[in-house]
Amino acid sequence: MVVLASVYERRREIFTLASVGLNPTHIFMVFLSEAFLLGFVGGSLGYILSFGILKLMQVAGIVVPVDVKTSTLDLLAVVGLSTLSSAVAAVIPALKASAYATPSLRRRWRLEAELVGGEWRVEIPARIPASKAPHFADFVVERLREEEYGIERAVRDIRLSKRIEGERIVYEIEFTYSRGGNRPFTALSRLIVRPVSPEFYGVMLATRPQSVYMRFSQSYVQEVTSLVRNIVLEWASLRVRLLAPVGADPSAVVSLVRHYHPQLVILVSRRGDRRVVREVRRRIRSLGLRPPAMELIDLRGRSIDELVNEVRGLLVKADIVALDSDDGTLSAAVALAAALEGRRVSILRDGRVEEVSVDKLFGAAAA
Incomplete structure (x- = not known):
């Protein structure tokens, strides 16, 4: 799935490779080589780290009933299997990448x-x-x-x-x-x-x-x-559905869209101004990105309890809950709703997007 998602995300890069002279076989080999490299590095690091952790546990006096194989043949077998499995899993995504380079190339489907x-x-x-x-x-x-x-x-x-x-x-x-x-x-x-x-x-x-x-x-x-x-x-x-509060300034929403590339963005607002949706789409297009589907929800609650209850009803439609906005009351209501539902949240910290649990976030704020 990682390689398949990479193919769809790098569609423009594939077209660039085709335009500079690479044929479908070359592009197929590029993605297959990446899979070989990922499998080799992952298998090697996994073997070395697991061996090191077992040694540390033995030094600490922890008895682990595992017979550790450290011969050259065992190392080659582990790395070879991880590389082979990664390459086999990448064959179909690599074929899709080569088909992107030549849209007329038929790949396992017939017109009906x-x-x-x-x-x-x-x-x-x-x-x-x-x-x-x-x-x-x-x-x-x-x-x-x-x-x-x-x-x-x-x-x-x-x-x-x-x-x-x-x-x-x-x-x-x-x-x-x-x-x-x-x-x-x-x-x-x-x-x-x-x-x-x-x-x-x-x-x-x-x-x-x-x-x-x-x-x-x-x-x-x-x-x-x-x-x-x-x-x-x-x-x-595209699987991610994002819920984000928004006030007058949608800058935080734009940063989240750049990070997650969501399928759907549910914007919750106390203003009900659809111009904010148009502004988000305009800014995303100016960055060369495709705006996702957006749904603006105008919250009617006047008290913090009413806002929290409204947001809790919307969380079933979202995979990720964002907190940052220029409306402090609304952000607080979203944070409380996420805490009550036991959901992880996304925050902006020094220009970077981070996912944390609400308990950890509140604990850091209390400290």
Whole structure:
């Protein structure tokens, strides 16, 4: 999982390697070599440290019923196994990295689409929890906007709309995919995020390619589908959900987003000003980063107890709880709610993000 997450985080680096002349095999070997190095270093350090710790325990008079193997053959076996396991685990992520370098390169999937009234419809293999469907739609829109100013390919006319079908919300993202160069084409596309069960949403791509080379229409559909599949994979690789208080200055939120790259940021505020969300997104884009999905919660409580109770109800939606903001009362309420729920918190210290337990934080403050 570490290597797979690294592939998605280093997507731009992969494109840079491809642009300077590295082919997919070279890029595959780069990631595989990194895995070899990680396995070798990890196995060697683990062997040396464990041997040293056992020696210290013997010096301290602690009897450990373990027969320590210290021969050269044992060392080679330990390091070799750790290196081999690391390399085997990195094969699939390395293949994904090489496929990023050449989007047309097929890797274990075939296009399964049906043609309905001149429009190709493709079911994307994704199950989105109903509570995350709006955040997924926002993420896709942000990701598509990154492709607006491409040189060979571009995505434009991006629009997100919502409608009600059977008392459930359906999200529809319209966009136009264009590619120049050899066999240029344009595809009018819709990505429909609709409920498939009470708990989950499904994703369907409907695209209508237009080109003077229409005999290649199926390859055009596959290219658009590849883009959508990659976006879904990127979204699935982002797991962190962050809850953060915010007042008038969102600087702390920007620092947290830079550190965690979260899937969702839940902003709790006593001001209810949506301009703070736009400001956070603007600052994140200015840093060359992709803004995550954001949800602004306007707290109505007047007393500290009411604020704490409201925040406690929101903590079930968050993995990490941040404390820093320019609203001291709100930060205190979030800290108390995290303490009552036994959650770890994230703080900014000297410009660095640190995770600590609330008990440790309160103990340091008391000292």
